[in-house]
Amino acid sequence: MSDTTKKTAGAFDIRNFIGLLLGLYGIILTLMGLFGDKELDKTGGVNANLWTGLALLVVAAGFMAWAKARPTVVPDHVERPPDDETRPAPRNKPKPKH
Amino acid sequence: MSVTLSPVALAAAEPLIDANVVDYLMVALYFAFVMGIGLAARRAVSDSIDFFLSGRSLPAWVTGLAFISANLGAVEIMGMSANGAQIGLPTVHYFWVGAIPAMLFLGVVMMPFYYGSKVRSVPEFMFRRFGTGAHLVNAISFALAQLLIAGVNLYLLGTIVQALLGWPLWVALIVAAVIVLSYITLGGLSAAIYNEVLQFFVIVAALLPLTLIGLNKVGGWDGLMDKMQPAIDAEGETTATVAEQASSWPGTALSGFDSSILSVVGIVFGLGFVLSFGYWTTNFVEVQRAMASNSISAARKTPIIGAFPKMFIPFIVILPGMIAAVLVTEMVELKNGGTPAGGASGEVKYNDALLLLMRDVLPNGLLGLAIAGLLAAFMAGMAANISAFNTVFSYDLWQRYIRKDRSDDYYLRIGRLATVAATIIAIFTASIAGNFSNIMDYLQTLFGFFNAPLFATFILGMFWKRMTPTAGWMGLVSGTLSAVLVWLAGNPDILGWFSLPGQGLAFVAASTAFVVDIVVSVVVSLATEPKPASELKGLVYSETPKEDLIDPDEASKPWYQRTVPLALLASVMVLVLNFIF
Numbered sequence: 001m002s003d004t005t006k007k008t009a010g011a012f013d014i015r016n017f018i019g020l021l022l023g024l025y026g027i028i029l030t031l032m033g034l035f036g037d038k039e040l041d042k043t044g045g046v047n048a049n050l051w052t053g054l055a056l057l058v059v060a061a062g063f064m065a066w067a068k069a070r071p072t073v074v075p076d077h078v079e080r081p082p083d084d085e086t087r088p089a090p091r092n093k094p095k096p097k098h
Numbered sequence: 099m100s101v102t103l104s105p106v107a108l109a110a111a112e113p114l115i116d117a118n119v120v121d122y123l124m125v126a127l128y129f130a131f132v133m134g135i136g137l138a139a140r141r142a143v144s145d146s147i148d149f150f151l152s153g154r155s156l157p158a159w160v161t162g163l164a165f166i167s168a169n170l171g172a173v174e175i176m177g178m179s180a181n182g183a184q185i186g187l188p189t190v191h192y193f194w195v196g197a198i199p200a201m202l203f204l205g206v207v208m209m210p211f212y213y214g215s216k217v218r219s220v221p222e223f224m225f226r227r228f229g230t231g232a233h234l235v236n237a238i239s240f241a242l243a244q245l246l247i248a249g250v251n252l253y254l255l256g257t258i259v260q261a262l263l264g265w266p267l268w269v270a271l272i273v274a275a276v277i278v279l280s281y282i283t284l285g286g287l288s289a290a291i292y293n294e295v296l297q298f299f300v301i302v303a304a305l306l307p308l309t310l311i312g313l314n315k316v317g318g319w320d321g322l323m324d325k326m327q328p329a330i331d332a333e334g335e336t337t338a339t340v341a342e343q344a345s346s347w348p349g350t351a352l353s354g355f356d357s358s359i360l361s362v363v364g365i366v367f368g369l370g371f372v373l374s375f376g377y378w379t380t381n382f383v384e385v386q387r388a389m390a391s392n393s394i395s396a397a398r399k400t401p402i403i404g405a406f407p408k409m410f411i412p413f414i415v416i417l418p419g420m421i422a423a424v425l426v427t428e429m430v431e432l433k434n435g436g437t438p439a440g441g442a443s444g445e446v447k448y449n450d451a452l453l454l455l456m457r458d459v460l461p462n463g464l465l466g467l468a469i470a471g472l473l474a475a476f477m478a479g480m481a482a483n484i485s486a487f488n489t490v491f492s493y494d495l496w497q498r499y500i501r502k503d504r505s506d507d508y509y510l511r512i513g514r515l516a517t518v519a520a521t522i523i524a525i526f527t528a529s530i531a532g533n534f535s536n537i538m539d540y541l542q543t544l545f546g547f548f549n550a551p552l553f554a555t556f557i558l559g560m561f562w563k564r565m566t567p568t569a570g571w572m573g574l575v576s577g578t579l580s581a582v583l584v585w586l587a588g589n590p591d592i593l594g595w596f597s598l599p600g601q602g603l604a605f606v607a608a609s610t611a612f613v614v615d616i617v618v619s620v621v622v623s624l625a626t627e628p629k630p631a632s633e634l635k636g637l638v639y640s641e642t643p644k645e646d647l648i649d650p651d652e653a654s655k656p657w658y659q660r661t662v663p664l665a666l667l668a669s670v671m672v673l674v675l676n677f678i679f
Contacts (some may be wrong), residue, residue, distance in 0.1 A: 012138075012146035014160060018299055019291060021131050025124065025303065025467060032120060032463035039461035049463040054308045059299075067390035074149045 008071035013069035023060035029053030113264035115457050121466030122226060128300060130631040133281075135289040140611035158396065160295060162403030165387045166411070167294035170301060171479025175415055175472065176254050177538040180448035181352075182419025183429055184329050184536060186343025187679055188352035189416045192538075196374035198405050198672045202665045204379045205388075205402040211560060212385055213397045215636045219486075220552065221494045227559050229629075229636045230571030235571045236552065239578060243548040244487035245520060249527025250537060251480035252278070254449070256528060258472055261453050264667040271528050275521050278480050294387075297474045298407075311459050312421035321377045325424045330435035335404055343677070352602075358445070368605025373545050373610045376553030382480050398661045405668045409675060419448075422455035429454060444508050448536045451670050491516045507566045539604065543585060543586075546608035551577025551664040554615035562623075563631060569622040577615030631637040 010016070033050025040047070139147045150156065181189040217223045221240060225233035252274055259277075260270040316322045329338040342350055348358035352365065378384065390401035423429045428438040428446040438446045446454070456468050492513040501508075534540040547603075555573045559565050584607040587595045634641040655665040 007145070007271075009146035009149065010144070012144050012150065012296055014150050017131070017135070018296060019584060021296060022299060022303065024127060025300075028124065028127075029463050029467070035462065038121070042461055043311050044459070046311060046314060048307055048311050049461050051463055052467075053274075053377060054304070056303060058305075060110065072146075072149075072626050074146050076169070090558070 007074050009067075009074050013067045013072050015063045015072075019060045019063035019067065022056050022063070026053050026060055027054030027055060031076070099206055103253075103334075114261035114453065115465065117262055117465060117469065118462045119470060120463050125470045125473065126468030128296075128474060131296065132289070132293055132474070133284050135292045136284060139289045147292075151289065151552060156291070156391070158399055158403050159518065160388055161391055161396070161400045162292065162575075163407065164291055165293040165297050165384060165400050165404040166408050167298040168387055168478075169381075170298065171251060171475045171482075172413070174411065175301070175305075176452060176477055177536075177541060178412070178415040179419030179422065179452040180450075180536050182416035182540050183423040183433070183451040184419075184448045185338045185352055186326065186420055187345055187416070188342070188347075189214060189349075189419075190412045190675075190679060191369055192374075193409060193412045194672050195365055195370040195678050198409055199370060200374040200378035201401040201405045201408065203375060203397045203401070203407075204385070205661060206665050208379050208560075209388060209398045210234070210394060211637070211639075211642070213389060213394045214642070219280070219494065220380050220441050222486045222491055223637075225494075227634070228555075228565075229567040231567060231572075232574060233494070233556070234499070234572030235574045237249070238551075239574070241487050241490050241495065241628050243544060244483045244490070246527050246530070246544055247524050247541070248483035248487070248520065248524040249529075250481050250541060251476050252524045253531040254526035254537070255473065255476040255480065257449070257453065257661040261457075262469065267532065268529075271525050271611060275525050278477055278484070278608065279518070279521050281477055282481050282484065284409035292472075293478060297478060299473075300467070301471040301475060302414065304468040305418065307464055308456060308460060308468060309414050309417050310420070312376070312418055313603035314457060316421055316424050316460060317405075322420060322424060326420070327423065327430065329423075329433050336531070347676075352598065353600055359645065364602060364605050368446075368609045369542075372550045372553065372608045373542060373605065375557075376549035376608070376612075377545055380549060380552050382554055383486055395661065399659075402661060402664045402668060404563060405665075408672075409668070409672055418455055419451045421525055422451040426451070426454040427460055455504065480524065484524070486516055488513050488516045489521045491520075516528060535581055542604035543607065546585070546604045546611060547578055547581045548610040550581060551615040552610045555619060558616060558619050559638070561639050563634055564623055564628050566618060566623045566626040566628045569582055569619040572622050573615040573619035576612040576618040580614040584610045 011020075029049045030053030033047050036049065038047050038049070039093050135147065137638070139151060142148070150160075155603045167195055178189055178192065181192075212223075215223065215226065221233050221237040228392075238263070252271060255274040255278070256267060256271040260267055263270070263479055265273070313319070313322065316325060325341055326340050328336050328340050331337050348359060348361045348365075350356065350361045351542050352361075375639045384401075388397045391400060415456065423433050429448075431438040432446050432448070446664065452472075456465060460468055492509050496512055497504075497509060531537065531540055551574050554577060555570060558573070559570065585603065588603045588606065631641055636642050
């Protein structure tokens with residue numbers, strides 16, 4: 001992270017995060033559609049993996065493009081969210097010193 | 099690609115679903131993302147994660163999606179598709195008469211009180227409005243309800259594990275419980291916003307292709323309507339004719355009433371008003387999503403924005419159920435009054451509709467995506483129940499009534515023990531859930547016992563300052579007891595004084611609970627001493643200054659960023675949907 005005044009959320013921007021997972025799914029399904037068993041008897045003659053894969057790739061690209069076009073600006077000092085008692089995950093570790 | 103992972107030696111039966119390496123890869127990928135972000139959040143890897151998790155100034159689409167995603171669990175996916183398979187289109191009432199109006203009401207009317215009074219749980223609101231009695235009753239019944247509902251989620255999670263590996267249900271249940279515990283302790287839940295939004299897209303990415311492929315296979319909408327069969331129960335009685343399944347109104351198959359007028363009244367009052375308003379407006383697992391936002395205006399808009407995607411969810415959950423009832427041989431047989439073998443309990447039930455459809459139409463790859471989506475939804479759902487139980491148990495019950503003034507560490511330990519105990523108890527409540535052939539019947543029954551009286555007490559307490567603390571707890575107790583009584587009387591296996599098929603019994607029980615609660619509360623209030631008006635500010639409508647309830651900045655924003663115009667638009671869209679189907 002640089003010390004420019006405007007810091008963007010980068011890889012942890014929720015849109016990039018969605019884009020990455022859906023994109024990976026898209027790649028796997030597209031490859032399955034091209035090289036895997038198409039199982040056309042199950043799907044009624046449609047190459048379901050291929051089409052879903054391609055659609056996921058488009059959606060993933062859309063999310064990433066959106067995040068790039070209008071990046072989320074993270075303020076300089078972000079308070080750590082307080083531990084939420086309704087979610088009993090292990091407690092937050094203290095923030096590392098800079 | 100025909101590499102199948104052979105089920106472990108334990109397998110008692112052939113696995114229902116034939117998953118291969120790619121499918122497991124899809125599931126593993128999802129878990130890597132969710133667990134990864136949970137761990138990253140706890141290690142404070144990046145400011146951006148904190149920024150998104152704090153929920154402050156998040157875009158409305160994120161909080162809106164998180165809001166509906168927190169609810170897009172077992173109930174929605176398995177319950178609604180089971181209902182779709184059994185009774186067809188009238189199931190949409192859960193969305194268009196039930197959820198949407200309630201969500202809009204929550205945003206427009208209730209949210210300002212929640213946001214303004216800063217309570218964190220339903221029992222806390224009860225404590226501030228009515229004091230100890232109502233608080234204790236509510237905390238106990240809430241904790242109990244969470245354990246029972248966690249059982250539903252665990253049961254469904256177990257059925258997936260079973261379908262994948264072919265293990266006996268009790269082994270699958272224990273394995274599923276271990277999965278949920280590790281999800282909670284590894285921190286998956288601490289990255290809630292990421293999880294919920296991610297989960298939403300994975301589920302849509304899984305269910306939309308399933309619906310489209312299924313629809314294509316039955317010959318489109320017309321093909322589905324042509325091939326639809328009447329539902330016949332095991333005794334050979336027709337419970338839903340084709341005509342009843344093909345149109346949402348009057349929904350006699352859903353309500354179980356013979357008369358159309360009674361059916362419409364039952365659905366609008368029982369399901370729409372009492373059950374759904376009760377569920378959505380007092381469900382703090384949902385409300386918390388909105389409370390995290392940065393202004394009262396954003397908090398009010400969260401459920402309203404959530405309402406827009408919510409109205410289209412029926413198309414990807416109910417429709418697959420209806421398709422399964424036509425395409426899947428076991429479902430056809432079941433719907434025809436037969437008892438086909440297979441499924442979770444050794445005998446196919448309506449709850450299995452979606453899993454069986456997945457088995458029949460999805461190729462490997464997409465199958466993995468669908469499994470990931472379902473696992474994600476049920477796991478998150480059960481974890482949320484356990485968390486809610488944990489909070490109420492440790493803070494509202496243990497700390498307030500049993501051991502006061504101990505250290506934070508002490509309550510944290512109690513919380514951990516409660517988490518483990520709740521998970522173990524859920525294994526047993528899961529077997530109760532497994533006895534119901536349609537999980538919605540069970541859930542609506544539970545909501546009738548717990549949510550309907552709660553809603554009555556809430557709404558009366560919010561708008562009638564005369565309502566007294568004694569009335570608070572007596573209303574709740576008598577409401578719940580009356581619902582249990584109606585259920586016992588109407589259950590053919592217990593007393594069986596009258597009979598209502600479908601979810602009609604749950605609607606009647608809930609409506610009774612609501613009415614009894616209101617009547618008892620009013621009568622008791624008139625005989626007892628109310629709280630002084632000064633203690634009711636922010637809790638009762640007439641005692642709260644109007645400025646506290648609205649956001650002054652909102653008037654200057656364009657219409658599509660204002661609460662009420664958005665709510666009106668959503669209402670009009672839902673009305674149109676009601677007329678089309």
